[in-house]
Amino acid sequence: MSNPYAKLPAWAEYGLIPLVNLIVAFVVAGLVVLLVGENPLKAAYHMINGAFGRGEYIGFTLYYATTFIFTGLSVAVAFHAGLFNIGSEGQAYIGGIGVALACLWLDKTMPWFVVFPLAIIGSAAFGALWAFLPGWLQAKRGSHVVITTIMFNFIASSLMVYLLTKVLKPLGQMAPQTRTFEAGGQLPKLDWLMSIFGLNLGNSPFNVSFLLALLAAFGVWVLIWRTKLGYEMRTMGHSPSAARYAGIGEARITIIVMMISGGLAGMMALNPIMGEQYRMQLDFVQGAGFVGIAVALMGRSHPAGIIPAAVLFGMLYQGGAEIAFEMPAISRDMIVIIQGLVILFAGALENMFRPAIGRAFASIGRRSAIAAQTRGA
Amino acid sequence: MDLFNTIIAILESTIRVSVPLIFAALAGLFTERAGVFDIGLEGKMLGAAFAAGAVAAVTGSVMMGLMAAILISVLLSLVHGYASITQRGSQIVSGVAINFIVAGSTVILGEAWFRQGGRTPALAGDARFQTVTFPFADAVRDVPILGPIYSDLLSGHFILTYVAFLLVPFSWWILYRTRFGLRLRAVGENPGAVDTAGISVIWLRYRAVICCGILCGFAGAYLSLAMSAGFVKGMTAGKGYIALAALIFAKWRPLNIMLACLLFGFLDALAIRLQGNPLPLIGQVPVQLMQALPYILTVILLAGFIGKAIPPKAGGIPYVKER
Numbered sequence: 001m002s003n004p005y006a007k008l009p010a011w012a013e014y015g016l017i018p019l020v021n022l023i024v025a026f027v028v029a030g031l032v033v034l035l036v037g038e039n040p041l042k043a044a045y046h047m048i049n050g051a052f053g054r055g056e057y058i059g060f061t062l063y064y065a066t067t068f069i070f071t072g073l074s075v076a077v078a079f080h081a082g083l084f085n086i087g088s089e090g091q092a093y094i095g096g097i098g099v100a101l102a103c104l105w106l107d108k109t110m111p112w113f114v115v116f117p118l119a120i121i122g123s124a125a126f127g128a129l130w131a132f133l134p135g136w137l138q139a140k141r142g143s144h145v146v147i148t149t150i151m152f153n154f155i156a157s158s159l160m161v162y163l164l165t166k167v168l169k170p171l172g173q174m175a176p177q178t179r180t181f182e183a184g185g186q187l188p189k190l191d192w193l194m195s196i197f198g199l200n201l202g203n204s205p206f207n208v209s210f211l212l213a214l215l216a217a218f219g220v221w222v223l224i225w226r227t228k229l230g231y232e233m234r235t236m237g238h239s240p241s242a243a244r245y246a247g248i249g250e251a252r253i254t255i256i257v258m259m260i261s262g263g264l265a266g267m268m269a270l271n272p273i274m275g276e277q278y279r280m281q282l283d284f285v286q287g288a289g290f291v292g293i294a295v296a297l298m299g300r301s302h303p304a305g306i307i308p309a310a311v312l313f314g315m316l317y318q319g320g321a322e323i324a325f326e327m328p329a330i331s332r333d334m335i336v337i338i339q340g341l342v343i344l345f346a347g348a349l350e351n352m353f354r355p356a357i358g359r360a361f362a363s364i365g366r367r368s369a370i371a372a373q374t375r376g377a
Numbered sequence: 378m379d380l381f382n383t384i385i386a387i388l389e390s391t392i393r394v395s396v397p398l399i400f401a402a403l404a405g406l407f408t409e410r411a412g413v414f415d416i417g418l419e420g421k422m423l424g425a426a427f428a429a430g431a432v433a434a435v436t437g438s439v440m441m442g443l444m445a446a447i448l449i450s451v452l453l454s455l456v457h458g459y460a461s462i463t464q465r466g467s468q469i470v471s472g473v474a475i476n477f478i479v480a481g482s483t484v485i486l487g488e489a490w491f492r493q494g495g496r497t498p499a500l501a502g503d504a505r506f507q508t509v510t511f512p513f514a515d516a517v518r519d520v521p522i523l524g525p526i527y528s529d530l531l532s533g534h535f536i537l538t539y540v541a542f543l544l545v546p547f548s549w550w551i552l553y554r555t556r557f558g559l560r561l562r563a564v565g566e567n568p569g570a571v572d573t574a575g576i577s578v579i580w581l582r583y584r585a586v587i588c589c590g591i592l593c594g595f596a597g598a599y600l601s602l603a604m605s606a607g608f609v610k611g612m613t614a615g616k617g618y619i620a621l622a623a624l625i626f627a628k629w630r631p632l633n634i635m636l637a638c639l640l641f642g643f644l645d646a647l648a649i650r651l652q653g654n655p656l657p658l659i660g661q662v663p664v665q666l667m668q669a670l671p672y673i674l675t676v677i678l679l680a681g682f683i684g685k686a687i688p689p690k691a692g693g694i695p696y697v698k699e700r
Binding site: 032035036037084086137141142143144146147148150151152154155158159161162166290293297329330331333334335336337338339340341343344347348349350351352 | 416456459460461464465466467468469470471473474475476477478479480481482484485486488489615618621622625663665666668669672673675676679680681688
């Protein structure tokens with residue numbers, strides 16, 4: 001399908017339009033705050049202060065951002081191949097099994113740097129496995145990946161309730177969770193990184209998996225723009241018929257892309273399980289898979305956009321907790337609204353302001369052309 | 378006789394839990410048949426349930442509650458329509474967005490207005506739907522077999538329950554026996570042909586989306602005004618997605634939708650009943666398996682192992698008139 005809109009300069013395409021969409025989303029969110037009878041500017045102040053005011057707050061912001069980088073990358077990789085993976089939530093949840101198994105097996109005998117690589121492999125493998133089925137079903141049986149991944153989210157949640165209440169829970173304990181991991185199952189915090197900037201991490205769980213997230217973001221960039229597979233993925237995403245004509249195996253790409261996407265989603269489980277709670281709890285994903293959709297849309301599916309978008313959502317999560325503390329009328333559900341609005345304006349309505357911005361650029365272009373002509377004459 | 382009473386009880390709760398599924402799945406039928414995919418059924422239902430609960434609590438009138446539910450649900454549908462029909466955005470993304478916006482704002486607004494932890498005040502009397510008792514229902518209850526079937530299974534439901542079941546043939550009639558229905562189905566299969574015939578694709582799709590909004594409004598109102606006495610946060614609890622699954626499982630056909638919703642409702646009712654009780658021959662079935670079964674069945678169906686579910690051909694693709 002040809003693009004019905006005029007081409008814009010890259011900085012407008014990747015900077016201005018997302019920014020305008022984001023501002024509109026926040027203005028609408030501000031209206032909701034007004035409706036509740038609070039001052040939106042005060043709420044914004046509390047949010048920014050709560051997210052960046054202290055080393056500990058920044059640590060929490062980046063801890064949440066780590067999670068969202070993984071899920072954002074997961075959704076973005078699938079986007080590039082024209083697939084919409086709504087199942088990052090379930091894949092991350094199942095990925096937790098891989099982390100928990102590695103930790104439960106070795107945490108008493110091995111140091112963290114031995115357990116960590118195994119947990120990475122485990123989480124990615126379980127996440128990929130959970131995404132493999134929807135991928136395979138789309139590739140071979142023609143069932144749409146959007147619907148199957150939604151279904152798989154629910155199946156994952158039932159499965160995990162079963163596993164955590166019946167299988168992984170230690171005897172004689174009431175809460176549906178695994179036992180607490182020993183030192184080998186606990187990731188070191190990144191206080192040295194923070195102290196370079198003169199900040200104190202405090203109690204925040206900002207940990208090594210942040211570096212892994214950055215590495216994964218770089219890996220995704222290499223994959224999408226520097227490898228043959230990435231080229232094939234993008235071809236399929238832009239035009240499935242062109243991909244077919246060029247002899248690119250659609251089924252193979254679909255399955256591989258879904259597995260990569262699921263693997264990235266699964267790796268998200270490392271951050272909360274090994275980095276904060278040191279055990280696997282019920283519902284540890286807490287909607288991060290869905291935040292990934294907003295992050296990928298806002299970051300325009302590019303790692304360089306996903307990282308700031310993830311930090312923004314980290315800010316919303318951490319700052320949102322502070323708002324809830326300062327202004328009881330605005331609970332953390334405000335974040336869910338903002339998340340929805342970002343998805344709406346940066347995703348479904350991304351073209352709403354494009355004609356206006358395009359016209360503005362066209363008229364500026366014409367005026368400067370006329371100016372150049374008159375100067376020439 | 379004991380087994381018979383148990384069966385009647387399970388079937389009765391099957392009907393009760395499948396009503397919102399029927400409303401929501403029929404809602405999805407109208408938009409999806411017109412080529413607009415909608416995974417925002419959940420959000421619309423939740424928004425409608427909240428509006429119904431809030432307005433019925435304030436006005437004390439169940440009809441005002443129902444009207445408010447329909448109004449909010451139609452407004453949300455129009456947002457979806459504007460994004461996916463006029464702006465030609467992704468229909469999936471728009472649906473996801475609506476689900477989140479509603480999930481958050483019902484809690485925030487509910488807490489701000491009523492201060493009951495995201496609930497609306499408990500409804501009683503005229504603010505809530507009452508059950509309908511058929512004539513002679515009490516008199517014939519003692520008649521063996523037929524008595525309980527008439528007075529417990531058929532009689533004694535909410536008026537909305539009967540509306541839901543009547544809507545099934547009515548939707549069939551609209552879709553398959555009226556001009557509007559023919560055009561609506563055509564626009565979901567081949568919008569270009571409809572456009573060539575001089576009929577506005579945009580307006581037709583908007584009307585389909587509005588139908589969806591009205592039906593989701595009924596679904597939400599049933600949840601907060603009939604099934605429960607007021608709104609509780611997150612009360613749809615995935616019913617919108619189960620309705621979506623039922624819609625696909627029914628291969629986008631009205632009568633099949635009713636059967637699929639009853640099947641999924643039956644699994645739900647059975648799961649509640651079987652909690653802790655072993656099943657004869659099979660033994661203990663984990664509740665979680667029962668809860669996951671509708672989704673598993675839908676996946677298996679989609680995979681083409683039980684028949685083949687073919688969605689409307691133009692579904693999910695925004696219509697561009699000319700280039």
